[in-house]
Amino acid sequence: MKPNSAWSSLRSPVKFRIPTAENLVPIRLDIDIDGQRYRDTFTWNPSDPDSDISLFAKRTVKDLKLPPPFVTQIAQSIQSQLNEFRSFERQDMHTGEKMVPIKLDLRVNHTLIKDQFLWDLNNFESDPEEFARIFCEDLGIEDPEVGPAIAFAIREQLCEIAIQSVASARETKINKKGRRGAEHLPLSKPGGNALDTMKLFGNKSSVIRKRREWDLYEPIVDILSNEEVDALEAREA
Amino acid sequence: MESSNHQFLKPFLPADDHRFQFELYTIPATSAWFSWDSIHEIERTSLKEFFDGTSFTRNPRVYKEYRDFIISKYREDPSRRLTFSEVRKSLVGDVNYLLKVFLFLEKWGLINFGAPATSSVVAGAGDDCDPVRENEEDDGRVKVKVEEGPPHGVRVVAIPNSLKPISLPQNVSSDSNGSHLVESDFKMPPLSSHSDVYEELIELICGNCKERCESGHYQYMKDVFSIICTNCFKNGSYGNNKSVDDYKFIDHTPDSRTLVGSWTESETLLLLESVLKHGDDWDLVAQNVQTKSKQDCISKLLQLPFGHLMLGSTCNRRADNGKRGPPVSLEIKDAGSQHVEVENKSQHVEIENKSQQNGDADIEGPPLKRVCIATVSDSGNLKMEQTDKEDGQVAPSLPFTEEIREKDGEICELKNQKHLPSFSISLMQQIAHISAVVGPHVTASAAEAAVTALCDENEVPKEIFDGEENGTKLPFSTPSFESERTAQGNGLEMDASSNESEKGVIPLPLRMRAASATALGAAAAHAKLLAVQEDREIERLVSSVINTQLKKLQYKMGLLNELEVMMEKEYDQMVELEDSLLTERMDIVEKVIDGGVSRWRDTTTVKPQEEIIL
Numbered sequence: 001m002k003p004n005s006a007w008s009s010l011r012s013p014v015k016f017r018i019p020t021a022e023n024l025v026p027i028r029l030d031i032d033i034d035g036q037r038y039r040d041t042f043t044w045n046p047s048d049p050d051s052d053i054s055l056f057a058k059r060t061v062k063d064l065k066l067p068p069p070f071v072t073q074i075a076q077s078i079q080s081q082l083n084e085f086r087s088f089e090r091q092d093m094h095t096g097e098k099m100v101p102i103k104l105d106l107r108v109n110h111t112l113i114k115d116q117f118l119w120d121l122n123n124f125e126s127d128p129e130e131f132a133r134i135f136c137e138d139l140g141i142e143d144p145e146v147g148p149a150i151a152f153a154i155r156e157q158l159c160e161i162a163i164q165s166v167a168s169a170r171e172t173k174i175n176k177k178g179r180r181g182a183e184h185l186p187l188s189k190p191g192g193n194a195l196d197t198m199k200l201f202g203n204k205s206s207v208i209r210k211r212r213e214w215d216l217y218e219p220i221v222d223i224l225s226n227e228e229v230d231a232l233e234a235r236e237a
Numbered sequence: 238m239e240s241s242n243h244q245f246l247k248p249f250l251p252a253d254d255h256r257f258q259f260e261l262y263t264i265p266a267t268s269a270w271f272s273w274d275s276i277h278e279i280e281r282t283s284l285k286e287f288f289d290g291t292s293f294t295r296n297p298r299v300y301k302e303y304r305d306f307i308i309s310k311y312r313e314d315p316s317r318r319l320t321f322s323e324v325r326k327s328l329v330g331d332v333n334y335l336l337k338v339f340l341f342l343e344k345w346g347l348i349n350f351g352a353p354a355t356s357s358v359v360a361g362a363g364d365d366c367d368p369v370r371e372n373e374e375d376d377g378r379v380k381v382k383v384e385e386g387p388p389h390g391v392r393v394v395a396i397p398n399s400l401k402p403i404s405l406p407q408n409v410s411s412d413s414n415g416s417h418l419v420e421s422d423f424k425m426p427p428l429s430s431h432s433d434v435y436e437e438l439i440e441l442i443c444g445n446c447k448e449r450c451e452s453g454h455y456q457y458m459k460d461v462f463s464i465i466c467t468n469c470f471k472n473g474s475y476g477n478n479k480s481v482d483d484y485k486f487i488d489h490t491p492d493s494r495t496l497v498g499s500w501t502e503s504e505t506l507l508l509l510e511s512v513l514k515h516g517d518d519w520d521l522v523a524q525n526v527q528t529k530s531k532q533d534c535i536s537k538l539l540q541l542p543f544g545h546l547m548l549g550s551t552c553n554r555r556a557d558n559g560k561r562g563p564p565v566s567l568e569i570k571d572a573g574s575q576h577v578e579v580e581n582k583s584q585h586v587e588i589e590n591k592s593q594q595n596g597d598a599d600i601e602g603p604p605l606k607r608v609c610i611a612t613v614s615d616s617g618n619l620k621m622e623q624t625d626k627e628d629g630q631v632a633p634s635l636p637f638t639e640e641i642r643e644k645d646g647e648i649c650e651l652k653n654q655k656h657l658p659s660f661s662i663s664l665m666q667q668i669a670h671i672s673a674v675v676g677p678h679v680t681a682s683a684a685e686a687a688v689t690a691l692c693d694e695n696e697v698p699k700e701i702f703d704g705e706e707n708g709t710k711l712p713f714s715t716p717s718f719e720s721e722r723t724a725q726g727n728g729l730e731m732d733a734s735s736n737e738s739e740k741g742v743i744p745l746p747l748r749m750r751a752a753s754a755t756a757l758g759a760a761a762a763h764a765k766l767l768a769v770q771e772d773r774e775i776e777r778l779v780s781s782v783i784n785t786q787l788k789k790l791q792y793k794m795g796l797l798n799e800l801e802v803m804m805e806k807e808y809d810q811m812v813e814l815e816d817s818l819l820t821e822r823m824d825i826v827e828k829v830i831d832g833g834v835s836r837w838r839d840t841t842t843v844k845p846q847e848e849i850i851l
Contacts, residue, residue, distance in 0.1 A: 120331030138320035217326040
């Protein structure tokens with residue numbers, strides 16, 4: 001009984017979107033003009049009109065006092081990422097019962113964050129921003145840029161996974177022509193995680209982790225000094 | 238109640254006294270439904286994701302484990318506040334659902350009930366679903382953080398892209414301490430409105446001898462601010478480059494002073510009307526404004542914010558009748574010099590404008606309006622800028638200018654003077670000015686031309702303009718061409734034109750909205766059309782595909798039919814052949830038998846035949 005219900009939810013395709021409460025596209029910019037580098041990450045609402053892109057680019061360049069060539073580059077980059085997202089939008093994706101591990105490994109100004117946790121792809125009310133807010137609150141992070149960076153990292157990973165599941169949805173559709181394979185495929189598709197689900201949520205095991213695993217899933221926050229930041233930046237550039 | 242506290246209060250007890258081995262935890266009375274062994278209805282409804290079977294990973298067992306773990310974790314140390322991040326590392330599952338469980342337990346006081354609030358201010362704002370916590374905020378645990386220098390993530394550098402940090406300038410801290418007024422070295426001259434109000438209180442100091450002007454003072458005509466006392470005037474020390482004619486006398490005697498000060502609105506109105514009518518003829522002006530003397534009138538006029546302008550215009554009107562050049566330049570200069578003051582006095586002007594609607598200072602209308610509108614356009618309204626560009630289309634109004642000139646030279650002059658310097662006024666408002674001085678028909682046609690010109694420029698809804706036109710047509714019918722000479726007629730025209738200028742100014746946001754609405758509507762209609770087109774295209778293509786398929790099928794059917802016919806023919810042929818062969822054989826066998834030929838050993842095929850025959 002139970003396995004069947006799991007698989008039936010697997011088979012019902014859903015229109016592509018980011019599986020969070022708000023369907024926002026993560027946009028990453030990394031533009032280098034004449035030795036001046038502009039890196040930024042933010043989320044964009046795809047239902048905003050595209051005319052906002054150039055307005056945003058102009059406003060950003062004006063606020064940050066960047067040289068004018070940045071405007072077209074920024075607008076182009078945003079537009080292409082949005083188009084990519086939109087090309088997936090019309091297709092179906094299989095979300096099913098996927099618990100994916102989300103890993104955080106980012107540096108925001110002076111704060112270094114390492115963390116991992118599980119995220120249910122089927123939870124369309126999930127809220128990365130809320131998670132990031134609680135994260136910063138609980139760990140006493142004062143830098144206000146950290147929260148949004150965490151939310152962005154989560155969204156980016158969710159977006160990638162969603163795109164992958166679109167590809168897998170396409171494959172299962174093709175494979176459905178050979179009818180026999182359909183039952184078995186969804187199990188193997190999500191990789192190792194569905195198996196974890198079976199293992200972890202099955203009747204035999206507990207959802208409470210073993211103590212020795214607690215450190216693995218614990219968030220680690222480091223505050224760096226200026227020199228360390230400089231070193232890391234030099235390495236990244 | 239903490240277990241640790243309990244330990245202090247508990248007396249020494251024998252170990253096997255089970256009653257005192259339980260620990261007491263406090264939870265709010267509303268949470269009395271909670272029980273370790275079961276799941277309550279409240280839990281089922283609040284966290285229905287776990288109980289509706291939608292997911293393999295969420296079921297009652299999983300929920301119970303989460304719940305029990307979180308509560309036990311909290312009770313390990315009830316004095317500290319358990320954070321979500323502490324528990325989520327130990328639990329397997331989607332962090333969002335875990336958070337929901339956590340918040341649920343916190344809300345019902347099953348965890349963090351006695352715990353202090355967090356030190357950050359943010360937490361207090363975020364937890365709006367916890368009725369318990371709000372009471373604890375009163376403890377005053379909220380700490381305010383004082384930030385030293387720039388925030389943690391920001392590094393202040395001397396120039397962009399360099400990594401050298403600079404130190405904060407010292408006066409930054411003093412500024413942040415709050416209201417230090419920056420003292421500017423530059424002092425603005427006092428506004429004339431200021432002097433109007435405080436006239437009586439201002440001590441008049443002679444510009445020359447720096448003494449208080451007692452009895453009266455002479456005001457320099459060209460610059461209201463420089464005055465000399467009567468003594469200096471008598472002595473002939475007028476100051477640099479000033480001659481006796483340039484000063485006018487302002488009496489300081491108590492009576493006259495109060496008289497000078499007390500200009501009622503009706504007097505001001507009369508003054509302005511008569512100035513417009515009679516120009517420099519101050520005797521007539523004084524006659525009109527019965528209660529005031531000539532000098533009072535002049536001084537009052539100068540004191541009014543735009544008095545200079547009027548003075549200039551009236552001077553010019555009398556001076557030369559035919560030339561347009563010099564007066565215009567003077568006007569421009571005056572307008573230009575007034576602009577700075579105008580911008581400062583926009584408030585005052587608006588008040589004046591409003592008073593004009595009341596009909597009090599009607600004649601002051603056109604010049605005031607002109608400058609007032611100049612400020613509005615200067616303040617950078619986008620639409621205004623657009624309409625300003627249409628000043629290139631002043632052309633339509635100019636021919637009318639010429640037309641009218643034929644009718645009445647003086648009026649034409651006045652109008653010309655009013656029009657040409659006004660570069661920054663929009664087309665519609667120029668029409669308004671025209672309407673002030675010319676007949677209704679001319680104005681109507683001018684307005685029409687302007688409207689068509691404007692509508693050609695942008696597809697702004699014509700109904701707004703039509704509305705304006707309709708609105709303005711009504712008042713035009715009443716005043717006749719001659720009556721405009723009288724103050725009454727002027728008043729009406731002013732009202733109409735002020736209305737129109739008002740209308741010209743007010744629908745701008747309306748126009749903008751209407752413009753954007755039409756643009757959006759046009760885009761939507763276009764999109765719909767495109768969609769319909771696409772649909773039809775799709776239908777057409779599909780039908781053509783179907784047609785081709787049908788044709789294919791039909792062709793195949795045809796082929797098959799042909800084949801069938803051929804087959805049948807073949808079959809018939811075969812049957813015929815068989816028959817003929819059969820008859821041949823029969824003949825041969827008959828002949829053979831008749832011929833008495835002995836039965837030869839033939840192939841077995843002959844035998845059955847024989848048998849058949851026989």
